[in-house]
Amino acid sequence: MxxxxxxxxxxxxxxxxxxxxxxxxxxxxxxxxxxxxxxxxxxxxxxxxxxxxxxxxxxxxxxxxxxxxxxxxxxxxxxxxxxxxxxxxxxxxxxxxxxxxxxxxxxxxxxxxxxxxxxxxxxxxxxxxxxMLTGTTAAHALHAAGVGDSDTVLVHGGSGGVGLMGVQLAAARGAKVIATAAESNHALLRELGATPVVYGPGLAGRVRVAAPQGVSAAVDFAGTDEALDVSLELVADRARIASITGSPRRAAAGIKELGYGPGQDAGTEVRKAARHELVRHAASGTLRxxxxxxxxxxxxxxxxxxxxxxxxxxxxxxxx
Ligand SMILES: NC(=O)c1ccc[n+]([C@@H]2O[C@H](COP(=O)([O-])OP(=O)(O)OC[C@H]3O[C@@H](n4cnc5c(N)ncnc54)[C@H](OP(=O)(O)O)[C@@H]3O)[C@@H](O)[C@H]2O)c1
Structure with a gap:
């Protein structure tokens, strides 16, 4: 059976x-x-x-x-x-x-x-x-934050399931990628095209050193208060900060909250379309x-x- x-x-x-x-x-x-x-x-x-x-x-x-x-x-x-x-x-x-x-x-x-x-x-x-689940979520976040080839994007939680997709998809779009992760995951993130930084106290300063030109967009796959605070500090336009975890502080900050909860953007059509992009990238080896x-x-x-x-x-x- x-x-x-x-x-x-x-x-x-x-x-x-x-x-x-x-x-x-x-x-x-x-x-x-x-x-x-x-x-x-x-x-x-x-x-x-x-x-x-x-x-x-x-x-x-x-x-x-x-x-x-x-x-x-x-x-x-x-x-x-x-x-x-x-x-x-x-x-x-x-x-x-x-x-x-x-x-x-x-x-x-x-x-x-x-x-x-x-x-x-x-x-x-x-x-x-x-x-698919991590890939379409990452693609939705990059779309919501408007990430393109002229951007430096901060990826919070770059070593996670969604983060590894987000790092690679952002790099494939030509963006410069700064990604947070535990130190043990930094070599992998470098291989995938990102500049890694450790999360934790002093994060904003480390990102400034890694990206002296500034950060134009942020995608939050970590869901911590720190990820929100550092994004708000470094990204001038709140419409270019997207988070896949909801919280009252995120809602009050006026950033983009993505997902299936009340008031969040489910991005149904964006995610549906992203499936084909993911299959193409996976088939060609652009996406590991x-x-x-x-x-x-x-x-x-x-x-x-x-x-x-x-x-x-x-x-x-x-x-x-
Ligand atoms: N809204 C949506 O549509 C949607 C879709 C998918 C997932 N989600 C949610 O998004 C979250 C992430 O999912 P996932 O599958 O990527 O999870 P995951 O694979 O467990 O990844 C977690 C990530 O968070 C990082 N992290 C751990 N502690 C941290 C800290 N204190 N500060 C900053 N980063 C920290 C980890 O880094 P290290 O391992 O390097 O420490 C890792 O990169 C989950 O809450 C999930 O439920 C939402």
Whole structure:
């Protein structure tokens, strides 16, 4: 029987459980994809960690899981196994990247055909299954901050999942990139085209030394007060500061808050379009997708613990 990983309750990673489910069927404009790799992202543990919205109800399914529990796993890649009657241009056997998608910590997912992109032949499964959520987020942030070839952009959290994408995409646009990270990650950031600086007290001064010409835009993938304060200090135009984490201070500062919370810009069309740019860059090698660790489906809780603890640069990926 196909397996799926789901949170059985709100809480810490130990609430994750593998359960067996029937093979899903494709209907209408939908397809079924056999998952080869599913990216792990902070949103996954935030969804059942209670960061957003906790619903507790008595409607339990056959596995004893409340119907209101959130589905986790928001990106994957795999092989098409069935297409709905209304689908054109997709065939059984196609190797695809699926984004957006839900419930991707599984052997099979269903998704509308519009969520599929052809997987470049030379791209590995782990890379293909873990490039979209971070990549589209980074692309949205660079778009919102208006980053182009005449800019010096400060990337907060340049060594993280979103940050590694942001650094490379900004460099590909011709921008000069200053990126914050722990010292142990600086060699990697230099390789990817950025000037690294350590975050922490004195950050603004270090950025001034790294960019004597000034910083024209900032993208915040770290979400700290420091990232906000330094961005406000160094970037003259608040419309050119974008953050992917919301906070009352960010809202009050009048910067661009990107995401799915109240008052945030979801950037649906920008992110949708960015998927094609990401596939092109990944296929040509302009964009490197670094993999830290792969885990089996049964090790999903272990993957989340690694994510929560902080890990080496690169993606955490489930391989069913
Ligand atoms: N709004 C959206 O659409 C959206 C989409 C995706 C993600 N997010 C959110 O964005 C955040 C980042 O996601 P991610 O996947 O990139 O996470 P991640 O891979 O865990 O990366 C975290 C980054 O933060 C850095 N960092 C850690 N402590 C720091 C500190 N005190 N000051 C400055 N930087 C620090 C890390 O640097 P070192 O490792 O070098 O220490 C690393 O670069 C998460 O909160 C996630 O939920 C939002």
């Amino acid at each position: 196909p397996r799926i990983v789901r949170p059985t309750a709100y809480g810490t990673p130990d609430v994750l459980a593998v359960t067996e489910v029937p093979v899903p069927r494709a209907t209408g404009d939908g397809v079924v994809v056999e998952v080869r790799a599913a990216g792990v992202n902070p949103i996954d543990w935030k969804l059942y960690g209670g960061a957003f919205h906790v619903v507790d109800d008595d409607h339990k399914d056959a596995a004893g899981i409340a119907a209101s529990m959130p589905a986790i796993g928001l990106e994957c890649a795999g092989v098409v196994t069935e297409v709905g009657a209304e689908v054109t241009g997709v065939r059984v056997g196609d190797e695809v990247i699926v984004y957006p998608v839900t419930a991707a910590y599984a052997d099979y997912v269903t998704a509308p055909a519009t969520s599929l992109l052809a997987k470049p032949a030379g791209l590995g499964w782990a890379e293909a299954g873990s490039l 997708i670094l993999i830290d660790t792969t885990f089996s489906l049964a090790e999903a809780a272990k993957a989340h613990e690694a994510g929560l603890a902080g890990h080496a640069p690169g993606r955490l990926v489930l391989i069913p």
